[in-house]
Amino acid sequence: MTDSERLNVTEGAPAPSNDPPPVKPVEPDAGDCCGQGCVPCIFDFYEEALTQYYEALAAWKERHPGQSPD
Template sequence: MPQPPEAPDINDCCGNGCDPCIFDRHDMAMDAYRQALRAWHARQSSPEPQAGEQA
């Protein structure tokens, strides 16, 4: 099961207007995590192929 990225501490931001900011990078990592989690759930709910069947 995919694990969510660790959220940055509020004090991790330098406040210099970086692009992307550490919080932007976390948002992108969360998007990737949610996509990976959906794919993982889809694989878990798919029936296992029976002997002699193709996946």
């Protein structure tokens, strides 16, 4: 274990190699929707996943200040 990993463990934060940034969900194509008015629609699932992604990204940025998720 490196000193930086030990420091992160000591502080209670996961090491960066063990805490990758979240992955943005892929937006469905318009053709992925059947157009039947389904509830929930595939786009509803996407919106929910996108909200979860932004929440996870904000938490990740708090754990890794000054780092870019890219």
